Amino acid sequence: MEFRKNKYKFPSGKNLSTYPYYNRNALYNNKSNTNNDGTTTRKNKSFERKENNWHFTSEELNTNTPSIKDGYTLKEELKQRWKACAFIMSIGITMKIPQTTIATACTFLHRFYCRKSLKYYPSYEIAAASLYLASKVTDTQRRLKDIIIVCISKAQKNAHLNINEKTHEFEKWKQTILFHELELLEIICCDIIVDHPYTYLLNMAEKFNDTDYSHIIKLAWCFINDSFKTTMCLKYSPQVIAASALYMACKYNKSELVSKNTQMSWWKDFNINEQELLKATLELSDVYLRIIEKNNPENLGNDKLPSSVAEPAKEKMQSTLQNSESKNTPSLTPSP
Template sequence: MNPNYSQQWYFKKEDLLRTPSIHSGYTYEQEKIDRAKGCSFILTVGMTLKLPQVTLATATVFLHRFYMRRSLKDYNYYEIGATCIFLATKVEETGRKMKDIVVTVAAKASKKDDMQLSEGSKEYNKWRDTILYLEEVLLEAICFDLTIEHPYQCLLKIIEKIEGSRKLAQTAWAFVNDSLRTPLCVIHKPHVIAAAALYLAAKLTNPELIAADSDTDMVGNEKSNNSVGNWWNHVDATIHDIEEVSIEILDQYSAMAPTGKAVTAPTKPSSEYRPNTPNNPTSPQPQFNTPSYYSDGGSGTTAAVGNSNGNGNAHGLAQGVRMEQ
């Protein structure tokens, strides 16, 4: 594990109750939902642009770090999400044309996938100028710290050491992807998130992996006769931390409707979004002089991972884990 993680970006869990958004009137639940919406927006735009999973992960970490320093009331999550994608493509050297980013962002934000947006149009210029302006705001908020470590590399190293199956790896990878919608990346270090994702994946695909040296496993279940021992000895994480992160990952699914869609935030309109319009004065108005583990980079989430009962979405996976506990 890397002992040189930038400590300024790891907070105590109770710090999530004192964020700028909460100080400006948000509740904890409202902020959690809007952060998740911003992350989902990043993932949706990123998959349309065919960006690697690492780039999407970097963008979501930027978003979570940003909102530890700035308020959702002042900076809309669509605008910041778009800006995080733009910056992440530079950092991860997976650049896309500004035109492609703007057109995709505008279409997804307006919920019109067939939207025809011509370069130089008023709407196009609004999005382009907003992204370019907010890039400086984002960089300042994250202190120009562009170094980010993700759980993926650690996860694959652990799986290699324990000779885990491809199914185990894919399921754990999917849980890591879903963890991006939560602020876990600013609370726990990457290797702890990797261990928790592997723990949840093992509960579904290979339960004997989670058996401990004692007569019971991490959550008190009786030890399996074919136990392979404490696999978590391969990571610098306590059982308590692994369990805590596992619960946090699962908790996000409890906020999902039976269809698997996130519950709509009570403080945000569900209508289409346009940047910097009178109806959406969320961001300071900029003044302008002129208007793998997978072969594709692992961009899939748990929605792409099936389980034994045929339910391939994250909500179904979470239910499976809870049933076994």
């Protein structure tokens, strides 16, 4: 792999071999342990996990990420993740990239920062590389040149910027994306197949009766989009994220879904744990509560949504969670 070090230069102008934080041996010179079940775990990971397992607990993500170990607060890390994913989405919308590709890129970015620190890997650089890689693996590839042009225009907040390919700025972005694309593949162990909540949301929609729920499904789809700005994809399965978005959309529209084949609560048809659904919905609703106050500098984004989107759902979730913990019988079923 020596050609990598000679061919690509880091944006600062240094050769990759002199890049102080570039350490390929950190991944490969640590022997893997073989478990009793035949799976393996690597020693030099931020989290001691089984390979290809990208689900973590809240405690791990809140206290044990490389960025937090390097001095970032949890709020600072979440803010950087949010902004990076918003950058990905902005580029994707401009280039008419499918939402599933954008979601894949956001997932790559979140997984990357489970093992690498924001201190050494700037979020916007990883965001651009994640989108470029995601466009390849989802068969929606865009030319690197086009991605670079949009990245520069977004970074400089000038949609009409005339960008010359021979400029230093263009070459800097090119080398950045090519370098981090390979780094990204290494860090995520080439685990490029991502299962998204969108498919499960559409499958859930097919199970309901003939009533037109299209407006609820569209709103749930938007909630799923915003969930990728958070670390929910690292905590919950795609099914649970889809169900939480759908449940929150129902509460916002003051509607109840009715299954075609059963009178049970609709999420039970999909074998979704109520307590897990409860926590996921609380976390999803909290996303909007943190960005409602427009003039609050601590907000994670600049979006402005009416408090009615999140407040009713969160109040319902909190009261239900308290009742379920006291009675040890969690239930999301609306009271008569």
